[in-house]
Amino acid sequence: MTSLAAPSSNTVGAFCAMAAILCFSFVDLGIKLLSETYALHQVVLLRSVVSLAVFGALIMPFSGGLGVFRTRRPGAHLLRGVFIVCANVCLFLGLAAMPIADAVAIFFISPLAIAAMSVVFLGETVGPRRWIAIAVGLVGVLMIVQPGTAAFQAASLLPAIAAILYGAMHMVTRKIRDTESAGTMTIYVILTFLVSSAIIGFFISDGRFEAGAHPALSFLLRAWPPLESADLWVIVMLGFAGVGGSWLITQAYRLSEAAFAAPFEYVAMPIAIFWGVVFFDTWPTANAWAGIALIIGSGLYMLWREHSTGRTREQPRYRR
Template sequence: MTSVAAPSSNTMGAFCAMAAILCFSFVDLGIKLLSETYALHQVVLLRSLVSLVVFGAFILPFSGGLKVFRTRRPGAHLLRGSFIVCANICLFLGLAAMPIADAVAIFFVSPLAIAVMSVVFLGETVGPRRWAAIAVGLVGVLLIVQPGTEAFQVASLLPAIAAILYGAMHMVTRRIRDTESAGTMTIYVILTFLVSSAVIGFFISDGRYEAGAHPALSFLLRAWPPLASADLWVIVMLGFAGVGGSWLITQAYRLSEAAFAAPFEYVAMPIAIFWGVVFFDTWPTLNAWAGIVLILGSGLYMLWREHRKGVPHPPSPTRR
């Protein structure tokens, strides 16, 4: 029974991971759309307020009500929230300075980082076929990024740092998954975003440090302008997508092995290219399409193999 249950759990985790990445792709799109007008901490604060309302309306009633705030691991939640806040800041600053597909592609050193961390810190086993699937996905990313292009500017370090912090966040998730629910982990992430953005805004929201020399620095340091009514829908989208993605990705890494769930996050790459085409008129090259095929193929192979592992085999007459 155990041999069947684990693959089934892994499969459900994979679907949660892919749904979460779809939500996060909307977050990336929204951040990119607002990055030339608003300050990063202003956007994060507004998004967090919407997320708090969404959580209270759609997740809190089904997560035990106010019991969701009870935890025996406050330090772990603080550490996890700090990792994800810092990861988001780095990724969002990268999005402000780079094409969305380039930033997301560089961020995809994260599945490799997660796989390595899962072996080192969690003692999970990663077989050669999983390593091969991860490697194929990374080759696809390299085909899209193409070393030597504008993706490899100084700003490209920001998504790379975000990827490492993102992997560290998932290690904490795996450590506390048996005692903390997805709802509890989600609400503490929202509160960490809310508090940190409010504190940063309190000190620099007047724009006193903004020099306008670089898109990422300008996004971080500019003064808070009034919110235009035309941009309200983007803030609301960010709030809904942020909550949905946070809850789903928490479920993914609670249900499945970290090294198994990680490659399914590669689906963000073709989605990012789609947003680039539709909203920013950046068309993929032939290399980019080849990369999409490799990225999707690696994830689909992982899903197919996990399904095969979950199918009971007839007993061998030579075994007892």
């Protein structure tokens, strides 16, 4: 029975990962659209309020009601929340300063980072071929970032930092998956976003630190302008997509081995290119296309190896 249950759990986790990434692609698009007008902490606070309402209406009633707040691991939830908040801040600042496809491509060292971290922190096995795939993916990132050349911009490091923090968040998810439900993990992430953005906004929402020298810094430090009615739909979209993506990605890494689920996140890459072309009239450069191909190719190779080796995984019992 164990050998039959493992592929089923991995398959469900893979579909959850792809659905989550579709949600997160809408978040990336919304953040990019709002980044020239609003402050990052303002957008995150408004999104968190909508996400909290959506969670309360659509997820909490089916996740144990108020029991969703009950946890045995408050410290782990705080650590997980800090990781994902910092990852989002870095990624969103990168989106403000870079073409959306380039930022997302660099961020997609995350499946490679997750595979590497799963060895150190989870004791999962990554063979020599997958280590080579990880190295190839990093070469792809270097082709997009182009360190040491005139094309290099410091903002391109932000999505890379975000990817590492994102991977660290999933390591915590895997550690606490046996005692914490997806609903519990999701609500504490929403609350971490809500509290952190409110605190930051309290101290810098007047724009006193804005210098206007860089798009990312302006997005982080500008004063809070009034919300335009035409932008309200974007905030609502961010709230729905954010809570849906958070719940789905939590399920993905609870149900699947981390190194197995991660490559399915590459579905975001063609979506990001599509958003860039349709909304911002930007195409990846030749170097970026080559880097994207290496990053995606390395991740898909790891996925192929996962299937071809046909290893049997022992899966624990899950709370749902």
